[in-house]
Amino acid sequence: MVSNLRLSYITRKIVPVVLAFLIVLPFGSGVQADTSSSSSSTNEQLGSGTDKTASYNERKYAQYMKEYEGAARPEKEIVLEAAGYSRLDGAGFEKIDQYEGMDGVSLLTGEAGEADWTFQVEEAGLYNLSLLYYPIEGKSSAIERALWIDGERPFREAAFLQFDRIWDNQKEKIVQDNQGNDLRPKQIEKPRWSEKAFQDSDGYENEPFLFYFSRGTHTITLESTREPMVIKQLKLFQQTAPLPYEQMLQQYDADGLKETEGQMITIEGEASRAKSSPTLYPLSERSSAAVYPYSASKIKINTIGGFNWRLPGQWMEWEIDVPETGLYKIAFKSQQNFVRGIYSTRTLTIDGEVPFKEMEKIPFRYKSGYRLDVMGGKDPYLFPLEQGKHTLRLEVSLGEFAPLIREVEESLYSLNEMYRKILMITGTKPDEFRDYQLDKKVPDLLSVFGSERDRLKAIASQLVKLSGQSSDQEALLKTMAVQLDEMIKDPDTVPRRLTAYKTNTGGLGTWVQQARQQPLEIDTIYVASPDKKFPKKGMGLSSKLKHEATTFVSSFFTDYNQIGNVAEDDAQRSITVWIGSGRDQANTMKAMIDETFTSVTGINVNLKLVNMGTLLPATLAGQGPDVAMQIDNDIPVNFAMRNASADLTQFADFTEVKDRFRPSAIVPYSYEKGVFALPETQTFNMLFYRKDVLSELGLEVPQTWDDVSNLLAVLSKNHMQFGLPVVAQAAVQGQNIPPNSMYAALLFQNGGAFYRDGGKESDLDSRVGIETFKQWTEFYTDYKLEREYDFANRFRTGQMPIGIADYTTYNQLSVFAPEIRGMWGFAPIPGTAQKDGTVNREVPSGGSAVIMLNKAEDKDAAWQFMKWWTSDATQTVFGREMEGLMGAAARYPTANIKALDSLPWPVADYENLKAQFEWVQGMPEVPGGYFTGRHLFNAFYKTVVGQVEARESIMDYVQYMQDEIRTKRKEFGLPQ
Numbered sequence: 001m002v003s004n005l006r007l008s009y010i011t012r013k014i015v016p017v018v019l020a021f022l023i024v025l026p027f028g029s030g031v032q033a034d035t036s037s038s039s040s041s042t043n044e045q046l047g048s049g050t051d052k053t054a055s056y057n058e059r060k061y062a063q064y065m066k067e068y069e070g071a072a073r074p075e076k077e078i079v080l081e082a083a084g085y086s087r088l089d090g091a092g093f094e095k096i097d098q099y100e101g102m103d104g105v106s107l108l109t110g111e112a113g114e115a116d117w118t119f120q121v122e123e124a125g126l127y128n129l130s131l132l133y134y135p136i137e138g139k140s141s142a143i144e145r146a147l148w149i150d151g152e153r154p155f156r157e158a159a160f161l162q163f164d165r166i167w168d169n170q171k172e173k174i175v176q177d178n179q180g181n182d183l184r185p186k187q188i189e190k191p192r193w194s195e196k197a198f199q200d201s202d203g204y205e206n207e208p209f210l211f212y213f214s215r216g217t218h219t220i221t222l223e224s225t226r227e228p229m230v231i232k233q234l235k236l237f238q239q240t241a242p243l244p245y246e247q248m249l250q251q252y253d254a255d256g257l258k259e260t261e262g263q264m265i266t267i268e269g270e271a272s273r274a275k276s277s278p279t280l281y282p283l284s285e286r287s288s289a290a291v292y293p294y295s296a297s298k299i300k301i302n303t304i305g306g307f308n309w310r311l312p313g314q315w316m317e318w319e320i321d322v323p324e325t326g327l328y329k330i331a332f333k334s335q336q337n338f339v340r341g342i343y344s345t346r347t348l349t350i351d352g353e354v355p356f357k358e359m360e361k362i363p364f365r366y367k368s369g370y371r372l373d374v375m376g377g378k379d380p381y382l383f384p385l386e387q388g389k390h391t392l393r394l395e396v397s398l399g400e401f402a403p404l405i406r407e408v409e410e411s412l413y414s415l416n417e418m419y420r421k422i423l424m425i426t427g428t429k430p431d432e433f434r435d436y437q438l439d440k441k442v443p444d445l446l447s448v449f450g451s452e453r454d455r456l457k458a459i460a461s462q463l464v465k466l467s468g469q470s471s472d473q474e475a476l477l478k479t480m481a482v483q484l485d486e487m488i489k490d491p492d493t494v495p496r497r498l499t500a501y502k503t504n505t506g507g508l509g510t511w512v513q514q515a516r517q518q519p520l521e522i523d524t525i526y527v528a529s530p531d532k533k534f535p536k537k538g539m540g541l542s543s544k545l546k547h548e549a550t551t552f553v554s555s556f557f558t559d560y561n562q563i564g565n566v567a568e569d570d571a572q573r574s575i576t577v578w579i580g581s582g583r584d585q586a587n588t589m590k591a592m593i594d595e596t597f598t599s600v601t602g603i604n605v606n607l608k609l610v611n612m613g614t615l616l617p618a619t620l621a622g623q624g625p626d627v628a629m630q631i632d633n634d635i636p637v638n639f640a641m642r643n644a645s646a647d648l649t650q651f652a653d654f655t656e657v658k659d660r661f662r663p664s665a666i667v668p669y670s671y672e673k674g675v676f677a678l679p680e681t682q683t684f685n686m687l688f689y690r691k692d693v694l695s696e697l698g699l700e701v702p703q704t705w706d707d708v709s710n711l712l713a714v715l716s717k718n719h720m721q722f723g724l725p726v727v728a729q730a731a732v733q734g735q736n737i738p739p740n741s742m743y744a745a746l747l748f749q750n751g752g753a754f755y756r757d758g759g760k761e762s763d764l765d766s767r768v769g770i771e772t773f774k775q776w777t778e779f780y781t782d783y784k785l786e787r788e789y790d791f792a793n794r795f796r797t798g799q800m801p802i803g804i805a806d807y808t809t810y811n812q813l814s815v816f817a818p819e820i821r822g823m824w825g826f827a828p829i830p831g832t833a834q835k836d837g838t839v840n841r842e843v844p845s846g847g848s849a850v851i852m853l854n855k856a857e858d859k860d861a862a863w864q865f866m867k868w869w870t871s872d873a874t875q876t877v878f879g880r881e882m883e884g885l886m887g888a889a890a891r892y893p894t895a896n897i898k899a900l901d902s903l904p905w906p907v908a909d910y911e912n913l914k915a916q917f918e919w920v921q922g923m924p925e926v927p928g929g930y931f932t933g934r935h936l937f938n939a940f941y942k943t944v945v946g947q948v949e950a951r952e953s954i955m956d957y958v959q960y961m962q963d964e965i966r967t968k969r970k971e972f973g974l975p976q
Contacts, residue, residue: 061205062406064155068212072125073238080117082107082231086219087116092228099230100134102193106232108136112907114223117234121218126210127236129220130197135165137189138227140278140880141888141904147198148221154211159822162201162313163229164276166190174270174282174301181299183591187278187884193232197239202818203312203398203516204406206360208239226906242354245381252327257384260326260529267318268292269304269333269522273391274317278884279308283521286551290333290370290539291523297554303523307338308887310517315395320527322385329380330392331526331534332373336364338519341463341471345399345518348375351390355383361399364520365467372526372534382530392525396518400466404459405515408477409819411452411459412508415480418448419505420693420720420798422494427719428799430495439491446488453484476511480504506793512819574604575861578625580612588881596877597868603861619644619853626856627865629680630848633668634736636677637925639851641972646852647674651863660870664845665895667922672974677849678870679895684845684920685725685741686807686826686913688791693720693801702802702830704839705746705775711802712783721794723803724779727787727940737933739923740776740940741844742804747772748842748921749832759926760976762965764936765958774950777943787944792816795824804829806846807913808893815889826909828916841919847895875899927968931961 083095083105092110099106109115135143143163146153153159169185176182197208213236220234243251270282282301285291291302304316322328336344343366348359358381364373375381398405421442430436439445460474460481467473483504487494494501526534579586586609593605612631618624619639639645648654654675658666661679669677689701697718702708712722725742739754747754752768755761763769779785791809794800796817810826831841850869856862868874876899879892883904894900905913935957942953969976 058153058156061155061157061200061209064212065210068126068210071212072123074123074125074127075238076123076236077238078119078121078127078236080119080220080234080236081105082115082117082233084117085115086118087114089114090224092224096230099232100191100193102134102232104232106134106230108228108230109222109224110228111138111226112224114221116219116221118217118219121213121215121236124213124215126212128197128208128239129211130195130208130235130237131163132193132195132232132235133163134193134230134232135163135189135191136228136230137191138165138229139902139904140165140189140884141227142277143229144224144226144906146223146225148223149211149213150219151221156822157200157202157205157209158198160201161198163196164194164313164315166192166194167275167278167280168273169282177594179298182284182301183594184284184301184587185282186591186595186881187275187281190274195235199313201313202406202821203396204402206397206399206402211236225908226904242357242360245356245358245376248356249382252382252384255384258326259382259531260324260328261531263323263328263527263529264532265320265322265328265527267320267392267525267527268302269318269524270301271318272304272316273319276313276315277308278880279887280304280314280316281308281884283308285335285521285523288335288370289544290537292537296550303335303521305519306335306521307517307519309396309521310338310344310519311887312396312398312516312518315393316522317391317393318525320385320390320392320525322387322390322527325386326384327382327530328385328527329530330375330383331380331528332364332375332522333370333524333526334364334373335370335521335523336366336519337368338366339514339517340366341467341469341473342401342515343467344520345397345401346520347395347397349393349395350383350385352393356381361397363399370523370539372536374534380530383527385527394522396520398516398518401463401515404462404466405512407455407459408508408515409512411455412505412512413819414448415452415501415505415508416797418442418445419498419502420718421445422498423720423799424718426495426498428498428721430498432496434495435492436495438494445494446491449484449488453481453488456481456484473511473515476504476507480508502797502799505797509796509817509819513816516818572604573602573858573861574606575626575856575858575865576606576608577627577629577865578608578610578612578615579629580610581630583609584886585882588878592874592877592881596874597865601861601864601868603858603864605865619855622855624853624855626858626862627850627852629850629869631677631851632736633738633847633849633923634925634930636669636849636851637671638930639853640671640674640676641927641968644854645676646854646856646859646862647676648678648852648863648866649673649675653867657867657870660872660897661895662897662917662920664920664922665847668847668925669849671925677851678866680848680850680870681893682845682847682895682920683806683808683893684843684916685745685804685829686810686916687804687829688795688802688809688813688824688826690795690798690801690820690824692820692823693798697801701827704833705830706833708830715802716783720798721786721789721800721803722783723789723791723794723800723805724785725804726789726791727780727937729937736930737937738846739844739933739936741846743772743776743936743940744844744921744923745829745842746776746832748844749840750775754932755924755926755929759924759929760965760969762932762958762961764932764961765955769958770951770954773939773943773954777940777950780944781947796820807916808891810909811889811891815887825912827912828919831919841916842921843916843919844923845920846923847893870896872896872898872902876902879903926965927972927974928961928964928966931964935960 090113092113094108096106096108145161147158147161167187168190170188171185174182174185199208283303283306284299284301285303293300293302344364346362348362354360422438425438425441426436456477460477463474464470483501487497586607590607598604615624615628636645665679665682666675669675697714699711699714702711715722725740727740750768750772752772753763756763780787791803791805792812795803828841829843831839834840850866852862852866875894875896879894879899882890882892891903939953939957942948943950966976
């Protein structure tokens, strides 16, 4: 090991000189070839499927339709039975007869694999495609498939076809806790056979996709990318367009339909019978007196939708029981105080059909508070309804804004691409006195700037026209257009304007993300005869004043920290649990406790939402909880030293419970043969990379740190950056700084450790520790990598096309950067080559834990709760509930092995995540160990900023670590 490190050290001293020489050479394949020299089974795994990855420059649907503009639309229907496939590739396929009431044979398709169907087309032309499917139980997320026609993807959007699951309240009636507050209904799947036309999952196309088929034999391939489903048939057909309202009126007369009289049907919004997502659960609205049921002091479930109901394609259905056949008007008591400048759009269908064209794009404009949105306004539209039950559906649509948002997204990608080209010449900090001649070195610079300026100005004008007013929505577009105009007029100023340019493109990305969001909250749906007036109770000024006064008074008598049921019987076994997360998480947890813990064990849980910074003073004062959740990794052992946390090994079934987690997850909570917490979450680093940018540069995903060195030469030449984990101070003064995860990974990969002799001494002064510190700091001294930065933003623009970050960054990017969807991935971090040719990819983990305080009176009850909370079933349900509650950005990084397997990761990405998980190592905690991270940070800055030799820096600060460890061991009576 030592000789390896010495050789590594010598190599690193030579490499910068070689790189300096390489950088002045013309950019060519010689440098790039080195980065692809590493070939291993891991590399093959990482590269699997990348040839099928959607790139942004791939043909889009709009271009596809231009190619087939004017093509025929044959009135012919072609039905392909799923069981009549011509080829299957992969596991998880099975023929099923008479499945869930569907006649004939259906085909079960798994989470991965491909199925082909071959068929004849008699008439060439454009066809819609639909799928008749049944969403069998999976991991609770939307089903995703990719489509191929004759072995080719017709357009980029066909890589991301989504098919909804169907959700409903678990219980018919709203349940209350013993404080009189309504509990949020849990959402469960209510699967049924559904037919869905293939359409754009981003919502940029308001109509279902059309596909061109020439006359002859064709093959359709469906590739599973996430979640299983049962398929009955695919259908090629022509979707009929709804008629305008004026023509429908004439049809009403021809059919003899008459206006009904005296009828008023009221459907509460929260009574929705089906939804496309578990995030569309009923809500509690306490800010208005207009809602029903209403309470100024208690939590009442009274509305639905809100900010959760904002993404294109999300829908909700309500059941309407019509007393007599005839014509009715429809209104919604709704609130749209979420987005200004653009309006929220919905598509209304009744029994699966759009009644008339005007219902395809219903605008809900911005207004403070609740109001009545009458379909048709002052002259209401009339809807024909027969006696009996009907299904009314509202679906989120981008409506008139869809093409505008798509144009801005395309403009954003083009401007980011241009930013990278400029960056390759000027770097991130251009010399303001140098003439870079960008208009000559980047030939298309001015033409791209000109076309994007014109495009953004046109979009801004169209926005004003659609919304009927100026707003901040078009202000950013105009700002970007003005800046582009100035850069065109004076290209020499481009380098000076680069920072502002980057800021504006970042703002443009945020604009795209926000403009796609179309929130709307529904309190009540009214279906009434034309002669009836819609009620306006609670909307007047007097109601608002009374509501404000009542709310103010009740605030003095309501305990907002208390969640759900409170133990009232002193004889009943009960424990107090503190949680430091948000109220939504706490409410979810309390509902699960009441449903699956208290009802089974008879142990009541008083759950309190508190600031976890108060845990230490509360414990010292004897006012702490029995159990504390979501605790940082350093707290359990520090409490254990002071006899404040309970040793969990005292329980007979601890060994069995411990097996739910990887051994690495237990390491931070182990102290003196005891274990003082159970893991809740476990996170670690992954390597994120932009597939499109690396492809442009001819680079491969690096497998070892030698590969990284080669890759850095190419990135540096193009003024791009490689991101290592941020080296930052604590966010709050006095907060513990854990050892840097990059240093820890290198230390583990080199066979080192943080402590020796059972935690009696720091081992960072060993040869491995010192050499690793030198290796780590040289990334910053020799390669000038950034110490602090915003990875998500730089990754989005392509300025930092590759970097190491916590794997939960995946969730952020999937929501935060829709414009690069499909163009990035993540893989295990680079490793250190071993003598036997293998690559060591060890990486440290972080996370949070649940602890039992020593003062807990009923330790057995507390242990029962901890076992329940960390169990496979509970962690799986909570993880899915969190994602259902807040979307993919809130995917839960559970430490439970089986629960993590059950979360809805795309198959290919989860394979990479599991590959890295096999290398995860725990970070031990010892008395005085809080000095390790703090002084490692100090030593880093002394070397990188203070330019002190690495060995000297780390040796100086390790002495402080050794002194503190000795002091603390002496203080707690531990052997020296």
